[in-house]
Amino acid sequence: MAEIEVPPYFLCPISLDIMKDPVTVSTGITYDRDSIEEWIFSQRNNTCPVTKQLLVDPELTPNITLRRLIQSWCTLHASHGVERLPTPKAPVSKPQLMKLLKDANSPQKQIKCLETLKSMASQNQTNKRCMEAAGAVEFLASLVVKKALEASRGEDSEFDLSDSRKACDEALSVLYSLQLSESGLKALNNSEFIESLTLVMQSGSYDSRAYSVMLLKSMLEVADPCLLINLRPQFFAELAQILNDQISQKASKATLKVLIIACPWGRNRIKAVESVPVLIDLLLDSYDKRACEMMLTVLDLLCQCAEGRAELLKHGAGLAIVSKKILRVSQAASERAVRILHSVSRFSATPRVLQEMLQIGIVAKLWLVVQVECGSKTKERAREMLKVHARAWRDSPCIPKNLISSYPSS
Numbered sequence: 582m583a584e585i586e587v588p589p590y591f592l593c594p595i596s597l598d599i600m601k602d603p604v605t606v607s608t609g610i611t612y613d614r615d616s617i618e619e620w621i622f623s624q625r626n627n628t629c630p631v632t633k634q635l636l637v638d639p640e641l642t643p644n645i646t647l648r649r650l651i652q653s654w655c656t657l658h659a660s661h662g663v664e665r666l667p668t669p670k671a672p673v674s675k676p677q678l679m680k681l682l683k684d685a686n687s688p689q690k691q692i693k694c695l696e697t698l699k700s701m702a703s704q705n706q707t708n709k710r711c712m713e714a715a716g717a718v719e720f721l722a723s724l725v726v727k728k729a730l731e732a733s734r735g736e737d738s739e740f741d742l743s744d745s746r747k748a749c750d751e752a753l754s755v756l757y758s759l760q761l762s763e764s765g766l767k768a769l770n771n772s773e774f775i776e777s778l779t780l781v782m783q784s785g786s787y788d789s790r791a792y793s794v795m796l797l798k799s800m801l802e803v804a805d806p807c808l809l810i811n812l813r814p815q816f817f818a819e820l821a822q823i824l825n826d827q828i829s830q831k832a833s834k835a836t837l838k839v840l841i842i843a844c845p846w847g848r849n850r851i852k853a854v855e856s857v858p859v860l861i862d863l864l865l866d867s868y869d870k871r872a873c874e875m876m877l878t879v880l881d882l883l884c885q886c887a888e889g890r891a892e893l894l895k896h897g898a899g900l901a902i903v904s905k906k907i908l909r910v911s912q913a914a915s916e917r918a919v920r921i922l923h924s925v926s927r928f929s930a931t932p933r934v935l936q937e938m939l940q941i942g943i944v945a946k947l948w949l950v951v952q953v954e955c956g957s958k959t960k961e962r963a964r965e966m967l968k969v970h971a972r973a974w975r976d977s978p979c980i981p982k983n984l985i986s987s988y989p990s991s
Contacts, residue, residue, distance in 0.1 A: 585661055591651050594631050595620060602669040603648050604641035608632045611644045614669070618706035623760070641707055643671075672707040678715040685720065688744070695751035702758045709759050717755075718765050722774055724752045729777040733784060746789075749781060753792040763803050769796075770804045772811065782819035791832040794823055798835040801842045810847035817843075817853040825859045830869070837875040844882040850889055857883055857892035857899075864902045873910045877903070877917035884924040893925065894934060900925070904943045907950060916959045919950060923962045926970060935973045944974050 593600050593613035602614040608629040612620075618641070620626050627636055648668075655665045685694035698717065701708045712718075728749035759765070778793040785793065801809065823836050840856060843849050860876045867873050880903070883889030893899040900922070907918045922943060925934065938944055950963040967974070 585658055585663065588654070590647070591654065600647070600651060601666050603644040603651070605644050606641060607636055607638045608634045611647060614641060614705060614707070617641065622706040622710065639710075641672075670704060672705065673701050673711050675711065675715050678712060678717065682715070682717060682720050685724075691748055692744075692751060695748065695755060699751065699755045699758060702755060706760075710762070712759060713761060713765050718759070718761060718768055721752045721756045722769055725749055725756070725781070726773055726777045728752070729780040729785075733780045746785065750786055750789040750792075753781065753789050753796065757792045757796050761799065766800050766803050769800050770808055772808070775800075775808075775812070775816065779813070779816050779819055782823060783815075787826075787828050790823060790826075791828050791835075794820070794832055794839060795835040798838045798842075801839055804842075806846060809843055809849070812843055812846075812849060812852070814852045817849070818855055820853070821855040821859050824856060824863065827863075830872075833863075834872060834875065837872070837879055840879045841875065841882070844879065850883055850886040854883060854886075854888045854892050857889055858896050861893070861896045861899050861902055864906065865898060870911055870914070873906060874914045874917065877906060877914050877921065881917045881920045881924075884921050887928070890925055890929045893921070894929060900934075900937060900943060901941045904941065904946050907946050908953065908955070912956060912959075915950070916956055919947075919959045919962050922947075923966060926966045930970065932973070935970055939974060 587599055590611075591599050593603075593616045594610065595612055595616040598613070600611070600613040603611050604614045604617060605611045606617060606629055608631075610629055610631045612630070617630075620630055621636065621639055627639075628634060629636055648666075652666055652668075655663050659665065681694055681697060684690045685698075698712065698721075702712060728745045731745040732749060756769075761769075775797070778797055781793045782790050817840075820836050820839060824833060827833060840853060844853055856879065860880055864873065864876050867876065880889075880893065884893055893903075903918045903921050907915045922938075926938070944967070947963040947967055951960055951967070
């Protein structure tokens with residue numbers, strides 16, 4: 582096919598590949614559906630890539646004439662190995678969706694309708710936006726609330742409970758696959774729905790627990806502070822359990838992101854202290870750079886309260902693993918680790934803690950931080966710790982002899 586000259590108007594202006602499903606935007610330029618949907622919906626651009634004009638109307642109009650020309654050209658060059666492009670499925674219409682959502686209210690048809698919705702969402706971004714506009718989000722959210730509550734009560738027969746859990750799983754799967762817009766995510770941000778997701782995280786299947794926390798990550802990124810302040814302790818207990826269960830790497834990173842978003846608000850740090858020992862255990866075996874940075878960020882937030890520092894110090898490997906990550910992962914990880922040690926040395930520096938910091942090599946590591954090239958704030962915190970505890974650490978054998986004279990005086 583490389584030897585065949587492809588007419589330039591068959592190529593998508595974005596990807597320069599031959600178009601499979603040509604669609605025209607409001608500026609009159611034609612693109613391949615997958616490429617322009619990625620540009621508009623996933624990358625959240627609101628301009629035409631070629632003309633740079635504002636796309637007032639994001640609707641994509643199928644260019645049927647061009648599609649037929651491309652298909653004819655493919656057929657004409659079939660002897661050269663060019664495969665004929667299949668006719669793409671038409672985007673779902675609002676009447677279709679309304680009928681499907683109505684049918685989904687019937688218990689007998691519910692699972693099948695949810696599977697159809699999931700299939701539609703997987704086809705293209707246009708279907709996802711149509712589903713959102715037709716009220717699918719509100720319907721799916723109400724279904725999750727209802728079924729999660731039914732499953733948690735366990736009052737029905739085993740058969741009914743199984744159906745409730747399956748319907749809840751399917752609804753969550755569709756909600757996550759919709760890749761909701763900001764307005765769609767905000768529509769989900771209410772205490773009733775978050776309570777339902779907490780129930781799912783507590784007793785749902787591995788898949789539904791993963792979908793719940795990944796959906797929560799997107800929701801809380803656009804949540805109102807009032808909602809974040811009122812998150813319940815059980816919510817944080819389930820997040821800690823998901824981290825402990827290690828359902829998947831994606832679910833774990835979503836959980837860490839939820840904690841990073843939620844912990845700065847109200848008394849959430851105290852509510853989330855159950856995560857501290859779990860995070861320390863995970864750090865012991867983690868070699869993923871981004872995961873380490875996120876875990877240290879959460880620990881940094883939690884160590885800003887007395888309860889969080891107490892949990893860190895209670896764990897036998899707490900101080901040691903934090904120190905170990907300094908200068909080994911990334912500059913961001915070193916910064917977070919030094920901040921954690923700074924919080925401990927400033928507010929929880931008992932003689933036992935200071936002695937432990939000496940024994941496990943933290944003081945030597947702080948000296949190294951001062952000497953090497955790293956962030957100025959990190960160096961400043963390391964110097965401050967060395968200076969504040971100079972009286973306790975000055976005579977330690979871990980202080981290099983050639984640096985004793987430059988050791989900060991108390």
